[in-house]
Structures are given as C-alpha cells and as structure tokens.
Amino acid sequence: MNLNLRKAILSNISDNDQSQLEATIVDAIQNGEEKMLPGLGVLFELIWNQSDEQDKQEMLEALEQGVKQAGS
Structure with missing residues (x-):
C-alpha cells in the first residue's frame, strides 16, 4: 500500500x-x-515555503531559543 501522507494531510x-x-x-x-507530528511537519513546510528570508530567520531564532529551553 502506497500512502502519500503529505497529500492526505x-x-x-x-x-x-x-x-x-x-x-x-x-x-x-x-x-x-506522536501521530500528530507528521501533520505539524506538513504545516511547517507550508509556512516555510511561503515565508521570505526575514521571516525564516525569525523562525530559526525562535526555534533555536525553543530548543535551548527544551534542553534545559
């Protein structure tokens, strides 16, 4: 069975x-x-692809801070 998860989401x-x-x-x-993670990944992909470089940089900074906080 070949399921295209991205297309289904x-x-x-x-x-x-x-x-x-x-x-x-x-x-x-x-x-x-855990089963919700692929859907969030697809949504993030859509956001990333619609963002300009400044928005991407802001997301990366927020992500870096979130990773640091989660690791503490």
Whole structure:
C-alpha cells in the first residue's frame, strides 16, 4: 500500500480557514501525540515555503531559543 501522507494531510485541511488551522495546530500541540507530528511537519513546510528570508530567520531564532529551553 502506497500512502502519500503529505497529500492526505493537505487534502484534509484544504478547505480550512485560519481559525480551523489554528485549532488544528493548538490541538496537535496540546495532545502531544506522536501521530500528530507528521501533520505539524506538513504545516511547517507550508509556512516555510511561503515565508521570505526575514521571516525564516525569525523562525530559526525562535526555534533555536525553543530548543535551548527544551534542553534545559
């Protein structure tokens, strides 16, 4: 069985508005379930691809700080 996970995730959220997308992200983070990680990865990929270099730099700085805090 060949399942394209990215395509399935995008299909599931294709009609979502901003509030629905936010609810999806918040729910995935709050539940902390491993099965939600691929979906968050796809969402992050969409954000990254739509961002300019300054936005990417800001995300990387936030990510670096988050990694440092999580490692403490």
